[in-house]
Amino acid sequence: MSLPPNFLDELRARTPLAPLIARKVRLARSGRDQKGCCPFHNEKSPSFYVYDDHYHCFGCGAHGDAISFVMQNDGAGFMEAVERLAAEAGMQVPKPTPQAAEAERREADLSEVLAAAAAEYRRLLRLPQGASALAYLRGRGLSDATIEQFGLGWSGEGRGVITEALGRQGITPGRMIEAGLLKATERGPVDYFFARVMFPIRDRRGRIISFGGRVLGDGQPKYLNGPETDLFSKRQTLYGIDLARSAVRSGATLIVVEGYMDVIALHQAGFSGAVAPLGTALTEQHLAELWRISPRPLLCFDGDAAGRRAALRSTELAIRALAPDRGLAVLALPDRDDPDSLIRREGAQAFKARIETVPHLAQTLFDMLADGADRATPEGRAAFRKRLEAVARSIEDKSLAGEYRAAMIDRLYAERRQGFQKAGPGKSSRQKSPHVSLPRPAIDTETTVGRRARLLTAILLCYPSMLPDLEEAFGLLTLPDDCARLRDSMSEWFHGAEALDSADLLNHLTSSGLRDVADRVISLFPQHTPETDPAAMAELEASWYGIYGLMNLGWLREQCAEQSRRWQEEPEPEVWNRLVSLTRALKRAERGEADSDAVF
Template identity: 55%
Template sequence: MALPPAFLDELRARTPLHGLIGRKTRLARNGRQWKGCCPFHNEKTPSFYVYDDHFHCFGCGAHGDALTFLMRAEGASFPEAVERLAAEAGMEVPKPTPQVAAREKRARDLHGVLAAAEAAYRRRLFLPEGRAALDYLRKRGLSDETIARFGLGWSGEGRGALAAELKAEGIEPPQLVAAGLMKPRDPDRPEAGLSDMFFGRVMFPIRDRRGRTISFGGRILGDGQPKYVNGPETELFHKRQGLYGLDLAREGAFRGAALLVVEGYMDVIALHQAGFSGAVAPLGTALTAEQLELIWQLSPEPVLCFDGDAAGARAAARAADLALPLLSPERSLKLATLTGGEDPDTLLRKGGPRAFQPVLDAAKPLSAALYDLLTAGRPRQTPEQRTVLRNLLEEAARRIPDKVLSGDYRRTLLDRLFAETRRPFAPAGPRRRPWPGRGERPMGIPNPPRAPIDLPGIQLERARNLLAILLRHPLLLPEVEESLMTLDLPEGDCRALRTAMLDWLAAAETLDSAALTGHLAQCGMGNAVNWATRATGLCAAAHPAAQPKEALDGWWYFFGLLRGEAELLDDLARAERRLAETFDPDAQRQVIRLKGVLDAFRSGEFDPALDEGPVPGPKASRADTIG
């Protein structure tokens, strides 16, 4: 027995083709597709391309899908290829039972029923009874070519008209019910008969990725409610697992068009007519995880474009929340937002493609749009309010499963928060180029004797010294605030002190050590302050008499040891981007300081492994420590 087409479609959709083929030949991303040397013939110049659902070699002509590849590359039979891919995709191959055979026959019949209904609706649109619907579509700016391409039609006003028309083709009312075109007048009273699902509506065929009609949406003329109605769930149609315009957008994305997700059917049609051939829309529901998976099969970074009203803002927030646990380095999103209550359809009717293109060009990566969505309307004047925001941003980043990507999102989000809330830094006066850019060690850095490696203990002592410097010299806090928040400090007193100091900084009128320690004591953190500033093992940079430059150099010394070279490189890249975008003096100072710390690493002044404590330098000795 032949396998159900729906099962094979789902199996192909669940199989990442570049991952499967990448086991046999090395592939590299090339725009929207992948490229490599053909595994079927010997070639030195790559001519083998892998797309979202098929491969093609321009050298030998090899072409096919995931099943074809396994059969050709490994000599597997069709059933063997199906069994293997199904096992990898977590699917069960349907058994050849009479029930399955009957269900597939019904599905084939339903496709035929829906195709006949679409033809009937299209005919009616151009009859006198459909004149009002055709005038409505033309008034909305649609050409006859676009109307035909999307199969738009008219349901008719008369109840039972569709059943009467299709009876001549051998289609019975029970088939129309199964296809979602008719329904019982009263589910509790079968004798009451059937009624049409759609009447007095402009009809929009909903198609699967292969272009087969699987249901309809209908729009009422005038101001009646509901404005749009979609067909019910059937064996062919599942609202959460399809997209309007998917078949045409699939072709558009293959040809290089940006994949756009909009809110309405008319938005999709208007965008395609204007040349934006990658547009799709959800089927009368909010965007679902299943629909996102479909979208990512066509493009690694689709653009979600929402209407410029309150509902559009809520839809954007829901989509971002849905996407976070599904993100990976290979797939993300962009968000484009219209303004002034516009939607793509109205904007295109007013200004044409030139009016919409700037919206597409201004689409923000999810990492940038997410900050705006999470912080919109939230106050940040008090320490408590800023802490709530910080926790909210960190929680959003933690929902991303890939740890590296999650960490990068966290840093990006917190960078934005610090940029908005940091205090302006006014240097005390000119000073010469700071350590470690000159290769000097600040006076007072401890030089403990070599001992058995205790990495947690070493990290705790480094964190203690770093915090003690700030407790004695809180004037440094505005300059180092952002960098301080990026550190992964030991749990307990270290993190509590950091949070308390930053909260105090936000509201403090004078940055005075006595005021800071007094505030911390009132907050019940006197013991933590005493622990951090105890004399044993404390560097001279944390002494109250240390000069501001000595304290600042010491702080950056311990920051570099705690941060590590890889993270410092990331910090430097972000600071350089910020400097290039804003020419902010704070960003320039940050770049200079981070380059200095990295130079110290590379010159051997730091222990890169962070497992043996500070490396002795020419100017550090036991005499440099306090106590």
């Protein structure tokens, strides 16, 4: 059975590769990617690398995507692997119907029509009639290599140009209408684009799915995107996504700007992770696509009032879905600047410096919400505080929501303290506080995840009797370097220990030169659970899994389902107790309880 390419693309996009492979392979962070020992051949040194959309073993040459991994690792056929992954992703595998085959044929046909149109537009740009369009592009600072890279072209001056050109290739007006090149009118089909510089729009695979056009002169609309078709949806498409995906894998920053020219200018200046929505505000579909590529995309909209409003709207849309491994950043530009004009005025190095020093989203969000807010009166400050708290509460991950709330409220209090200090003698009866501010560490994914990882490690250092049940789960986590070194030494001790005693484990860590590291990690966890109390230990195990679930919710759900199946087969007390423990942990993780609540 032949499956539609768009279905397979969506399935791969909805299947994060690293968590899938981590079920079978112990992975460790290696720069932006992850690595481990290859599951397809015996090796002692890891040469198996996992990227955002594929894996590769530099030892045996194994290579593929999520579907390939299930096939190679589990011995599954193609359709079996697709059905398994689709079930996990909540997708229905298209049935082999005549309608599905026809839809696939139509998409392939539309792609051929659009590719032919792109070639014609490029040809016209280099003819005398395209001289004004070529001069416009060069006047915007684009090199011939950049113009070629992005496939820019010229539609021709009047209507009928593309109809005549493609007609000579046997492409009918009906097919051109379906592709979005013509539109039907009472006078018959007419060109959708004319007298415009043409920008091919590609999907993530690099396939042309539509065009955008910029009028020369004062015509309106200045920019025009093709109509919705079977291939093209503005709410789901980002301009430049095909080039940005590979660039981000190589270390580029994923930058979201407002338009075609900003994307192209950034790429030419060396910022090849730039993308843009197409004449619409960022949507949830856009954000999902961005997070598939990078855990922290950077919004860089124009510096005018409209750009600031767009940045705030996009941030408020994104904030609900923020998580320790899914963030956002916003780079505010000077008034009346866009990325293109800023780079031309200041240069690429200055723009790079701005990216590298972009503040955390909690700080940026405070500034956005403060813009225009009344903070001079008690009523205004109370209203502003309520707005800060409401925005923080909208974050579904409650642990992260608490961190954002604390960061923004701390800054609000700091401003009030500074206000009192500036009032001076006789202007305020309040005494100057000896503490100028309440410093707080930056809120970012590494801080949040690192704290949880160290807490999980601390519990196992204090209660190594839990290792038989928790070692596998613990081994699947990507840990900070100190915890990773402790885990390796703990595993070595565990497999040779006669008794699972904390004092013996600490002696082993002392001899390994890791005692100071262990003591720092243990200090995070105040021990007060006696190992002789089974109920207390069961509660501690549930707490451990609760924190673990905040870092790997999918795995915890799988364990609950597996233990439930096991209970049906083995209705034994220990199976039931473990099921209760896992279920309690899952509920805690899904509610996103604060770490302190989850443990204590």
